[in-house]
Amino acid sequence: MEGRILHGTAFEPVEGRVIVADGQIAGIEEEPVDTDDIVVPAFVNAHTHIGDSIAKDAGEGLGLDELVAPPDGLKHRLLREATYEETVAAMERSLSFMQSSGTAACIEFREGGVEGVRAMAEAAEGLAIESVTLGRDEIAVIEAGDGFGASGARDGEFGRERTATRKADKLFGIHAGERDPDDVNGALDLDPDFLVHMVHTDPIHLDRVADRGVPVVVCPRSNLVTGAGTPDIAQLAEHTTVALGTDNVMLNSPSMFREMEFAAKLSDVSARYVLKMATHHGADIAGLNCGVIEEDRDARLFVLDGDSDNLTGYKNPVRAVVRRAGVGDVREVLLETAD
Template identity: 40%
Template sequence: MGDDFEERNVRIIVTNGVITNIEEISRTPDIWIFPGFFNAHTHLGDTIAMDIDANGPIGQLVAPPDGLKHRLLRAATPAMCVEAMNASIRTMADTGTYGFADFREGGVEGARYLQEANAECSLDSAVFGRDGGEKISDGLGVSSTRHYGEGLTKIIEESRADGRIIAFHAGEKDAMDVDSALAFDPDMLIHCTHATSKQIRTIADAGIPVVICPRSNWKLGVTSSGKNPPVHEMIDAGIELWLGTDNVMFVQPDMSAEMSFCHYVYGIDAQTIMKMAVGGAHILDMNYGIHEQNTARFNRYNTARLNAKFSKNILNTIINRLNPLGLEGSLLN
């Protein structure tokens, strides 16, 4: 419940999609209620190349303009792009996710494809366009500063003047592009897998949230250690961390799998992980916490269907053992 996720026996009353009352009850219900997830970094267009056999350095796979994913995206038809992204959005909805932030390739057309793909599910979404797509999106999604010339300054100035959110990939394969990203005073950073202690302090002092995507980092070979990304150092510095699943090409957009990975590999406590899994909603100035007068964006988990009813720590079980078979009343039901 609330922002601290304490266990309470309650009945929640929802009227016209808004939580109007939270009543204490004496019995322990079979249904667990917890906030919906917000996937704070996706590349949903990559669905067209899901689990393709591909090896090589990260630049050859995902870096613009001619990485493998970009070549495949250019070859895909508009209908295929929309259908693929819709399938991944449905997957997110069916696994407890109520919102996402996507870095969308393909310019204006690419941003429109994503809007069309989300029309059925209508998940809360923040679209970060590029190559002109930012002009009809919520923000500008910048890949590493390595991929841009002098024109980046103008693009950022124009996006900021239009009131758009500025987000950067930085520190994914090394720390060399973090300082150059920070020079643009971004609103958020993605990855920071190899951020140095000095850079972490700068990020914390500037109040910039960081989205980490650990499974993607491991899959793409930019880390093989629980020390990268330096999550504990970032948490201790006071950085607000959010969770994202990154490229659907390699990683399923399933926040429960991302949470479990963080718990086992990085040893982050369950309460902090849950905060990371819902905090990305702040991108849209939203709060997914379960409070009276909040919009009802919560999951219902039927423990009677599974072994969850034997749990001695509900939050640990949600983080480590969440099974979509137990979810009730998803966005698509």
């Protein structure tokens, strides 16, 4: 892969080619190349609900609780009505779209207990995209998947699940501050590996997040659609590491390009920081060796056509990736890992 390579965690543009061997980046050859293509580390979508791919754009006019609150929000009712085969097929289509648009991995909050975790594994079978699957609804999902994704501190007691994930050395994530700030302290009391949303926070919450070093995943398009508001990304970034997710497929396309553009134009953070949110910040939460183009990282990257009708004439490659590029500009995707 060659072009203007967004190198390292600072995404410094380097002209040349990426050398790949045995699923890892073996080096970067810096030399002039006859192309305007942009080589980008593959995205990590740090918060998804892929299961509701069966009901895209359902629930017009409904609020947050009516749409997604367990156990009887619209999403949960539709999932119960769908067959296992329908759910798996719909998830596979969403994962295929994500893969083709440069996403290397997602952190999935998977409904349906152990069967839901199994369905996600079946949907991802044969694809190069990796799902870090955090199950819900029963404690057995921790052994079956990659950890536990809690709905929120107001929805139940999750101390047992947190203890189990810690013993198993697996991830524990939890929604917090989506409707209001009332569940943030309860979520932080569980000492989670990461929080999701944090739209509504008080100064004490931000101080606790900073003190504990708990990263936050924001999903601004979803928050806007559900009427929750939008997160103050700049304020969160002052206190902790912030990653980016697309949330429910029912509500939004799982396109990290759309999420990045929205986040960049919504908030007072740089395009470079938004690209960090979409790549190595999410990878760090998930414990993945990707999201950065540098030696000894997994070879998960993609190439944008710098001469597409959309991108031709770009001056700042990082801003072009974050604020302008789209799925149609993706020329090539490489998603490899070391054996």
